[in-house]
C-alpha cells in the first residue's frame with residue numbers, strides 16, 4: 001500500500017515536472033559590446049533611465065568614437081529626431097524578434113535595409129537629442145519591449161556602473177579556396193613572396209583554408225597577376241594568383257595578415 005501511494009505521488013510529480021517548463025524561447029542572438037574589438041567602455045544602468053534597462057556607455061574623449069553593430073542583423077531605422085529623445089539613432093533588427101538601439105549618435109554610417117555583421121561601424125558617438133554630453137545610449141528589445149542587456153549571454157550590471165571590454169569583431173573569419181595550377185604542385189613559402197624559403201607544396205585541386213591575406217611579391221598565375229598572398233597555415237603562404245576564392249582581390253571578411 002505504502003509503495004502504491006509513493007508510486008502515485010511520484011507519478012504526480014513527474015507529470016508536474018513535465019508540464020511546468022515553458023515552451024523554449026527562440027535563442028537570443030549573441031550580442032556583443034557595441035564598440036570595436038579590445039575597447040573598454042564604462043556602462044551605466046540606473047533605475048531612472050528611460051527605458052529602464054538601457055545602458056549608457058562612456059569613455060574618455062568618446063565624442064566621435066565608432067559604434068559597431070552588436071550582432072548580425074538588418075538596419076531598419078536610421079532616424080534623426082532632432083533635439084529631442086534619441087536624436088540621431090540607428091535600430092538593427094535581429095533574428096527572433098530582437099532589436100538593438102544606438103542613440104545620440106553624431107552621425108550615421110549605415111542606411112535602412114543594410115545587412116550588418118559583428119564589428120560593422122554603424123555610426124559615431126555623439127550628444128544629439130535629449131543628451132547633455134557625449135555618450136552612447138544602447139538598448140536591447142524583444143518584441144518591442146525593453147529587456148535587460150546581455151553581452152555574450154552574461155547579464156549586464158543592474159544597477160550600477162561597470163567596465164565592459166569588447167570582443168566584437170575579434171574573431172577572425174577564415175576564407176577558403178581551391179588551388180588551380182593546371183597540374184604542377186604549388187610551392188608553399190614561409191612568407192608572402194617568392195624570396196621566402198620553400199616549405200612545402202600543395203597539390204593542384206587542393207582545398208585550402210585562408211587565415212589571412214597580405215600583399216607580397218607579384219605573381220602571374222592561373223587567375224592573372226596578383227600581389228596577394230594567402231596564409232594557409234603557420235608560416236605557410238601561397239600566391240593568390242593560383243587560388244580560386246570566388247573573389248577578385250581580397251576576400252571580404254578575411255583579415256589582413
Ligand SMILES: [Zn+2]
Pocket residue numbers: 049054055056136137138
Ligand atoms: Zn541613456
